[in-house]
Amino acid sequence: MPQSIGSAAAAKKLKKTLDHAGFYPALVADVILDALDGREPTGELVHLETHVERTEVHRHITVLVMTEDMLVVAQADDQHLDEDGPEPLAHVSTESVPLAAVSSVVLSAAWARPQDYRPGDQPREVTLAISWSGAQRLDLVPAGCADPQCDADHGYTGTTALEDLVLRISADADGPDAVESARRFARAIRSASAVPDAHPHPAPARSGTISARLGRPHQPRAGA
Structure with a gap:
């Protein structure tokens, strides 16, 4: 069968x-x-x-x-x-x-015209982040200093966060039903994974700032 x-x-x-x-x-x-x-x-x-x-x-x-x-x-x-x-x-x-291995469910939402918000208004977009194995997302940007004339190499600075999966759903691009589906799924997995003693040794959800001197980025070739 x-x-x-x-x-x-x-x-x-x-x-x-x-x-x-x-x-x-x-x-x-x-x-x-x-x-x-x-x-x-x-x-x-x-x-x-x-x-x-x-x-x-x-x-x-x-x-x-x-x-x-x-x-x-x-x-x-x-x-x-x-x-x-x-x-x-x-x-x-x-x-x-x-x-039982899901350690974090993060749902971020953005509302248009928050000054006119009424209960039940749907957000314009949501970002759903689910963590389970401790995979880290690293965002780096060139570091600087307070001197606007300084051209010294300050390396890079950035943030690191535990994220295994990140989905961004927009009402404009994906439709309002897709946004509501994402919110509904987030509530469901949040409820299903929030079981007492389900995570005897959870990985800590770290989010901090790092800095490193990785050298200057490659400059684009002329005409590229």
């Missing part, structure tokens, strides 16, 4: 969401099916991004599927085999994360 993605209702809902995204839905569904190992999904979030590089258009999809005890993260993108390759090649990866 062929394996199915959980219950018929859950499978139908996930399939409809993947079909709406339109990014190789049959392929992505089969990959998720394999990663679920027969578990029934209790919630999902699908986010499709499109990047334009000169004359090429690349797409990337992130699918989060939550079960009672697991978070399955599937990511896929397409790219040409080579410069002359007529056919794209889809790269798909999955990661299965026990909900």
